[in-house]
Structures are given as C-alpha cells and as structure tokens.
Amino acid sequence: MNDDYIARKERWARKMSGQSAPPQPRSQDRLPPGQRQVTNFPVLDLGIQPEAPLSDWSLKVHGLVENPVTWSWEEFLALPQFEDTSDFHCVTTWSQFDMRWQGVAFFTLAEIVRPKPQARHVFLKSYDGYSTNNPIEVCLDDDVLIAHSWNNQPIPKEHGGPARVIVPKRYAWKGAKWIREITFIDRDILGFWEVRGYSNTADPWTEDRFAPGQKPI
Ligand SMILES: Nc1nc2c(c(=O)[nH]1)N[C@H]1C(S)=C(S)[C@@H](COP(=O)(O)O)O[C@H]1N2
Numbered sequence: 001m002n003d004d005y006i007a008r009k010e011r012w013a014r015k016m017s018g019q020s021a022p023p024q025p026r027s028q029d030r031l032p033p034g035q036r037q038v039t040n041f042p043v044l045d046l047g048i049q050p051e052a053p054l055s056d057w058s059l060k061v062h063g064l065v066e067n068p069v070t071w072s073w074e075e076f077l078a079l080p081q082f083e084d085t086s087d088f089h090c091v092t093t094w095s096q097f098d099m100r101w102q103g104v105a106f107f108t109l110a111e112i113v114r115p116k117p118q119a120r121h122v123f124l125k126s127y128d129g130y131s132t133n134n135p136i137e138v139c140l141d142d143d144v145l146i147a148h149s150w151n152n153q154p155i156p157k158e159h160g161g162p163a164r165v166i167v168p169k170r171y172a173w174k175g176a177k178w179i180r181e182i183t184f185i186d187r188d189i190l191g192f193w194e195v196r197g198y199s200n201t202a203d204p205w206t207e208d209r210f211a212p213g214q215k216p217i
C-alpha cells in the first residue's frame with residue numbers, strides 16, 4: 001500500500017466518522033466558470049431510460065482486483081452506507097448546488113474488491129449502453145459514491161435509478177447513471193462521450209470541456 005492510499009483512507013475515515021473539518025462557508029466563486037445555477041434537475045440521457053427491475057439488477061465489480069464481486073440489489077443495500085452533499089456540474093453549463101446523495105462510497109467498494117497495484121483506471125458501464133472512465137485516484141476521492149438515493153428518496157429512473165455513480169469534482173458525464181459494471185484496468189479506455197470529443201479529464205474549474213483541438217458538433 002502506498003502513502004497516497006493511506007492518506008486517502010485517513011481522510012475518508014474522518015469523513016465517515018463525522019470528524020472531518022466542517023465545510024467552509026461557500027463563497028461566490030462556488031460556480032465554476034461558464035456555468036449557471038439551476039434549481040430544477042434537468043435530465044440528460046441518450047434517449048433511453050433502461051428498465052432495470054430490482055429483481056434482475058446486479059452490479060459487477062471486477063478486473064484487476066483481488067476479490068471480484070457481483071452484488072444483487074439486496075447485497076448492495078446491505079453494504080456500509082454513506083451520505084454526501086456535493087455540487088453537480090453538467091458540461092451543458094448548468095450546475096445544481098447541494099445535491100444530497102446516499103449510497104455506497106466508492107472507497108468502501110474498493111476496500112471490498114481490493115484493486116491490485118496494476119489497477120490505475122476505472123471503466124464504468126451502464127444499462128443503457130453508456131460508459132465513462134476515470135483514473136482510480138479520482139474515484140477514490142472522499143466524495144465519490146454509487147448512489148441509490150437522492151434526498152433520502154430512491155433515485156428516480158430518469159436520473160439513473162436504481163443506482164448511479166457521482167463524481168462531484170468532474171463534469172457530470174463522468175458519473176454513469178444506471179450503473180451495471182465497474183472494471184479496474186491497467187490502462188485508460190475512453191467512454192461514450194470521451195471518444196466523441198469531450199475532455200478525458202473534465203475539470204469544471206478549468207472549463208475542461210472538450211478534448212484539445214476537437215469540439216464536438
Ligand atoms: N448511463 C448514462 N449515464 C449518464 C448519462 C447517460 O446518457 N447515460 N449522461 C451523463 C450526463 S452528460 C450528465 S450531465 C448526467 C446527467 O444526470 P441527470 O440526467 O440526472 O441530470 O448523467 C451522466 N451519466
């Protein structure tokens with residue numbers, strides 16, 4: 001285990017135990033450049049909102065891990081639970097503040113499957129055929145989770161229920177709705193929007209929307 005992993009684990013444990021520093025008062029620069037605040041919750045999808053009945057639902061977590069798992073819905077809900085409030089930034093320029101999510105911390109998932117040292121990237125696949133990718137250290141941040149609830153209510157189907165991934169520090173396309181499969185890999189594989197010209201790093205604070213030299217039409 002490297003020092004970075006241990007530092008992350010400590011930070012996450014403080015958060016889980018409610019001992020992390022209280023959130024700083026937010027300043028007006030809470031809105032990333034080029035974004036506007038909305039109070040509704042727009043829906044973005046590929047024109048498909050897949051049926052994933054809970055009796056058939058599963059989440060497979062595999063690849064370069066010591067302990068691959070496939071969770072049923074009941075098994076997923078029985079994992080240690082996590083709640084976090086974060087801001088949500090869509091690349092189409094809307095942001096919504098204080099989104100309160102409940103689910104399983106990505107960190108908890110990683111502790112269970114135990115990524116091998118060669119695992120550097122995470123590939124997410126969804127029930128609608130969508131996919132996206134993130135470096136492992138992005139996923140291990142203490143605000144990343146696989147959410148089943150929003151404001152303590154099951155996530156509505158149009159917003160990615162039964163379960164979706166939330167990666168608050170990236171544009172929202174980096175979090176897969178209707179999550180079905182999480183694969184730990186040793187190299188980067190681009191997801192649905194990443195192969196279509198969107199930035200692979202997707203940092204809202206630097207308006208990192210598109211891959212260099214290619215703006216999607
Ligand atoms: N499976 C899946 N996940 C997805 C998408 C999608 O089309 N399919 N769209 C992404 C985009 S571009 C955004 S902005 C958010 C939108 O989430 P929302 O529809 O709940 O606002 O989901 C992301 N995750």
Ligand SMILES: [Mo]
Pocket residue numbers: 044090091092172173
């Ligand atoms: Mo988006």
